[in-house]
Amino acid sequence: MTAFPGAEAIVNGVFIVCVLTTVLGGVLAVKSRRIIRGVCGLAICCFGLAGLYYFLRSPFLALMEILIYVGAVCVTIVFAVMLAEPDEQLENAPSRFSLVWGGGAALVSLAVFAGIVCLGLGQQWVLSGDRTTDGSVAAIGRGLLTTYSMPFELISLVLLVAILGALAIARYGRTKA
């Protein structure tokens, strides 16, 4: 079925690279001390996620992930980093309180991770019945213009209100200062 031997191994390798990019980018986003490196980690994580979406048979969402997250969200956060100075100061000696706090955070996130992994591995995920559409870009477009036209209009309204609200809030602080 495949064009040449070893294609399956190559695809598996690309998939593992995507997973590693996502995971390591996420770790970089959370663990780096300088905020700008955290933003870079978020961008790397989103590139990996775009690859995973491709493997989930949705090239449309893969492109949207890069366009919206890397192109818009990360760039906006970089602008905010330039306007404010968000770097976390180096503590000379980490206090006992901070160590307890970090341990608690690690414990809670580990518990959440273990719980969800148990739930995910304990089930058999099988398709129930036949697919009604093929999930292609054409099908998405048809859905957005028929079944989901109302939420689609609402999301544009939400974006408009968010932009106006952001402008109003940022401008208010400026006139006051």
Add this chain to the structure above:
Amino acid sequence: MSGALYDQPQVYLIVAAFLLALGIYGLVRRRTLIGMLIAGELIFSAASLNFMALNRFVARDPVVGQVFVLFIMGLAAAEVAVALSIIIAVYRNYRSIRTGDLAELNG
């Protein structure tokens, strides 16, 4: 367990759970508002990946999950715009966005 690695929903679910755990850890651990915002974005991504995995393997209509994740992305973009403008307003008033300094309502 048969087939290639990328054809198993468990792999995607584990990656999504890991992203969620990272986001929660960052949300608790970060001491600046922008750091917390980045961690929140990781949680959004985890939810999207979970939706897409179940959409690919379980859903009868694969359009539903893709449209929903598209809406999640739009809401995340709106949230980032509003949150960043609030952060900038806070920075103008307090000259700091460290969460420890914003303690005016602390009794």
